[in-house]
Amino acid sequence: MKNKYRLSHSEIAIKARSIRKKIIEMNAHAGAGHTGTDLSEVDILATLYFHILNVDSERPDDPDRDRFILSKGHGAGGYYCTLAEAGFIEEELLQTYLQADSKLPGHPVRQKTAGVELNTGALGHGLPVAFGLALAAKKQNKSWKSYVLLGDGELGEGSNWEAAMAASHYKLDNLTAIIDRNTLQLADRTEKIMGLEPLADKWKAFGFEVHHADGNDPQSLLECFASLEVGNNRPKLIIARTTKGKGISFIEDKAAWHHRIPVGNEVFAAIKELE
Amino acid sequence: MKAGLRETMVEVMTEEAEKGKNLVVMVSDSTSTSKIQPFQEKFPEKLVNVGIAEQNLIGAAAGMALGGMIPITANAAPFLIGRSNEQVKNDICYSNTNVKLVGLNPGFAYGPLGPTHHCIDDISIMRGFGNITIFAPQDPREVRALFHYLLSHEGPAYIRLDSLSCENLPGTSEIFKPGALTFHRGGRGDDSDLAIICLGTASHAGLAAAERLAAEGINAAVVGISSIRPIDRGALSAVMASCGRVLTVEEHSAHGGIGSLAAEVIAENGLSAILRRLAVPEGQFAPASPVPAIRKGYQLDSEGIVAATHAFLRETRKDD
Numbered sequence: 377m378k379n380k381y382r383l384s385h386s387e388i389a390i391k392a393r394s395i396r397k398k399i400i401e402m403n404a405h406a407g408a409g410h411t412g413t414d415l416s417e418v419d420i421l422a423t424l425y426f427h428i429l430n431v432d433s434e435r436p437d438d439p440d441r442d443r444f445i446l447s448k449g450h451g452a453g454g455y456y457c458t459l460a461e462a463g464f465i466e467e468e469l470l471q472t473y474l475q476a477d478s479k480l481p482g483h484p485v486r487q488k489t490a491g492v493e494l495n496t497g498a499l500g501h502g503l504p505v506a507f508g509l510a511l512a513a514k515k516q517n518k519s520w521k522s523y524v525l526l527g528d529g530e531l532g533e534g535s536n537w538e539a540a541m542a543a544s545h546y547k548l549d550n551l552t553a554i555i556d557r558n559t560l561q562l563a564d565r566t567e568k569i570m571g572l573e574p575l576a577d578k579w580k581a582f583g584f585e586v587h588h589a590d591g592n593d594p595q596s597l598l599e600c601f602a603s604l605e606v607g608n609n610r611p612k613l614i615i616a617r618t619t620k621g622k623g624i625s626f627i628e629d630k631a632a633w634h635h636r637i638p639v640g641n642e643v644f645a646a647i648k649e650l651e
Numbered sequence: 652m653k654a655g656l657r658e659t660m661v662e663v664m665t666e667e668a669e670k671g672k673n674l675v676v677m678v679s680d681s682t683s684t685s686k687i688q689p690f691q692e693k694f695p696e697k698l699v700n701v702g703i704a705e706q707n708l709i710g711a712a713a714g715m716a717l718g719g720m721i722p723i724t725a726n727a728a729p730f731l732i733g734r735s736n737e738q739v740k741n742d743i744c745y746s747n748t749n750v751k752l753v754g755l756n757p758g759f760a761y762g763p764l765g766p767t768h769h770c771i772d773d774i775s776i777m778r779g780f781g782n783i784t785i786f787a788p789q790d791p792r793e794v795r796a797l798f799h800y801l802l803s804h805e806g807p808a809y810i811r812l813d814s815l816s817c818e819n820l821p822g823t824s825e826i827f828k829p830g831a832l833t834f835h836r837g838g839r840g841d842d843s844d845l846a847i848i849c850l851g852t853a854s855h856a857g858l859a860a861a862e863r864l865a866a867e868g869i870n871a872a873v874v875g876i877s878s879i880r881p882i883d884r885g886a887l888s889a890v891m892a893s894c895g896r897v898l899t900v901e902e903h904s905a906h907g908g909i910g911s912l913a914a915e916v917i918a919e920n921g922l923s924a925i926l927r928r929l930a931v932p933e934g935q936f937a938p939a940s941p942v943p944a945i946r947k948g949y950q951l952d953s954e955g956i957v958a959a960t961h962a963f964l965r966e967t968r969k970d971d
Contacts, residue, residue, distance in 0.1 A: 439719060443717065443718070485745075486746055486747075487747060493717060494713070494717065494742070494746050495741055495742075495745045495746040496741075497741075498737055498741050500706075501710055501737075501738065501741055501742055503710075504706065504707045504709075504710025504711050504713075504714065504738070504742075505710045505711070505713050505714040505717070505742055506714060507707065507710070507711050507714060508710060508711035508712060508713060508714020508715040508716075508717070508718065508722075509714040509715070509717055509718045510714075511699065511711065511714070511715060511718075512675075512714060512715045512717075512718025512719060512720050513718060515675065515696065515697075515715075515720065516673075516718070516719065516720070518718075522714075522718075534706070535706040535707060535710065535738070538701075538702075538704035538706055538707035539707045539710065539711070541702070541704070542701050542702065542704065542707055542711065545702075
């Protein structure tokens with residue numbers, strides 16, 4: 377199974393712009409959401425779904441598909457808009473985001489939404505599960521890979537470090553973790569709440585092959601994915617530097633927009649910046 | 652003939668793996684606790700040890716299940732239920748992954764090691780979670796039947812598995828029927844003086860007590876509960892209504908276990924039955940003592956059940 381799009385970086389950037397527009401419209405319509413979080417991850421998700429992940433919206437349960445887990449489950453809005461852009465769910469469904477018994481609840485639910493692999497939202501769950509998925513592939517001699525997108529704030533959860541230790545111990549070079557390093561968490565800057573740096577050194581010490589990318593630039597992300605070493609028995613980590621709220625000037629890099637939504641003229645101003 | 656419950660579980664895993672079942676046993680350093688060595692020697696590649704890291708154990712098991720395998724986790728019940736509680740809730744229950752969680756040595760099996768190692772809240776906690784089925788097998792025959800059943804049925808399950816070695820009980824079956832009550836002695840509409848309803852292996856003490864009571868002319872029905880969810884509430888209602896007096900016995904807190912379950916069924920069905928619960932009273936930790944001493948303290952051994960029955964019958968004389 378291959379990714380059916382394999383888009384170039386400039387084509388991915390166009391998709392990302394379309395996803396951002398969907399996020400603004402969807403969150404404004406729902407009257408709730410995590411706008412800053414959603415916008416932060418868009419370019420990473422667009423690069424994954426339109427080039428990297430060997431998944432197919434026509435066969436979302438194909439046993440040979442790559443597995444992707446959004447560990448930062450509060451980024452559900454950005455995830456749903458990407459799944460819609462990639463054909464996993466219908467565009468009209470975005471109008472039901474956060475409504476009663478919607479197929480698009482506030483955090484991803486695998487029983488509800490095509491393409492979602494795990495129910496997330498509670499933090500620190502994605503990497504242990506991705507570790508299990510990668511180990512299952514090795515145990516069964518399967519070639520699919522497992523990917524997980526982590527928030528930087530959620531690295532405060534110790535379960536991540538348990539899984540990191542184990543992924544390295546079991547030599548899982550079929551596991552790629554990506555950190556959405558926007559340096560903001562709910563309350564304030566990550567470095568003020570609970571310092572993460574030197575982040576790369578920590579993961580290296582845990583046995584990971586560590587890479588850096590501009591997480592809001594599909595070209596940088598594609599180059600980074602292409603540089604991952606094959607068959608070296610080491611799990612991969614990409615520290616993707618991002619800007620929370622990326623793409624909308626008045627939302628960018630503001631902790632208050634972690635779970636704010638655009639209202640009134642903000643909606644028009646945001647859409648205008650994307651056109 | 653006596654057999655260990657854990658050893659029996661491992662035998663079934665080995666048989667199923669030999670038949671080609673795509674299972675994987677996952678432990679958190681608990682290779683000795685789970686008695687897994689015979690399986691490990693035959694199928695080293697089907698044993699995953701994640702080290703002392705229960706959160707990762709459970710998350711990883713969910714991942715293995717999503718990757719198409721049948722993971723069975725086996726570690727000490729207090730840490731499975733306590734340390735990885737949110738992983739159990741979200742990764743196993745809410746995500747509805749095909750993981751079989753085995754909680755080893757529950758209740759106060761660790762005796763003098765104390766309340767950090769006692770697990771008297773597992774049934775209560777697991778009953779609070781959605782999706783998952785909950786079992787507490789009573790004897791080696793039922794362990795065998797249960798694990799064969801679990802490995803051929805999709806869906807998350809919690810199994811409370813005692814450390815003991817014991818004989819088979821009269822009422823258990825070679826075929827596991829989820830939801831069914833186990834009728835060890837009476838209880839099917841006969842005129843018993845009371846029903847002793849036991850959780851899992853507490854049925855052994857319950858039955859021994861009933862035999863002593865019978866010698867005194869007291870007719871006690873003994874019913875085992877090994878399938879807590881699902882459970883046949885209709886059958887449970889019928890037993891309790893016909894006996895009129897109900898004594899529940901469990902190595903668990905009185906809150907949220909089968910004592911609570913019996914109370915719910917009595918109240919919801921408007922049954923005319925009086926309930927007494929033998930358990931660790933709500934709000935208490937059990938003392939750090941040898942297991943027989945703790946059981947004696949809460950009247951959970953056969954002598955205690957006999958004494959509690961005498962008191963119960965005195966307080967509720969039917970001919971008054």
